Amino acid sequence: MIARIFLVFLFIHEASLEVTVEGVVGGSVVLPCFESADQRTIQDINVNWRHNESRFVYDIIKGKASDEDQELExxxxxxxxxxxxLKGNFSLRLKNLQETDTGKYSCFINKESQEEEVNLIVKGRPEISEDKNNHKGDKLEDKENQGAQTRPEMIVMFLLPLSILVFM
Structure with missing residues (x-):
């Protein structure tokens, strides 16, 4: 019984849902990054945001924003x-989105002790429609920021082993 509880805890601890954020060219999005650790002082906070594992997007060093190593783009x-x-929220707003911003963003909290990943999908601007009176300018749809979404496949991958353990 203790082994089952340990395995369930292990699955819960290791299963992190993949977050996807959608935005449009020229818009902005907030890429979420949260820490659930104990309280810290502002001097203890070091966070590194990376794009596709190598591009330097944003750093927070000793609680202060740093653009020293930030990529020009x-x-x-x-x-x-x-x-x-201090509440553990290190989310990042990315403005004036470009299609090249699409990809995986990693938020490393305190020297890789915790990593959060976000997939960003940037789509082109919605087309401009024409109404019956031949007036231009109404957008079909304005998708500034779709927000964070979890992938259903990850939920199923998490729940399936959990249900097997519970019903054994």
Whole structure:
């Protein structure tokens, strides 16, 4: 019985749902990153945001934003929320989206002790429609930010082993 509880805990601990955020060219999105660890002082906070594992997007060093190593393509397009750092929120706003921003973003908290991953999908701007009176300008749909979504496959992959253990 203890082994089953341990395995369930292990599955819960290791199963992290993949988060997907969608945005449109020229819009902005917030890439989520949260830490559930104990309280820290502002000096203890070091966070590194990377794109496709190598591009330097944004750093928070000792509780302060740092653009020292930031790639040129992200200059003046990123911001975080310092007022919520001590609550464990290191989410990043990425503005003026470009199609090249599509990809996997990693948020490393305190020297890789915790890593959060977010997939960003950037789509082209919606087309402009024409109404019956030949007026242009109404967008079919404005998708500024679809928000974070979890992938159903990951939920199933998590629940299947859990249900097998519970019903054994």
């Amino acid at each position: 992200y200059k003046n397009r990123t911001e975080s929320f310092p007022e919520v750092y």
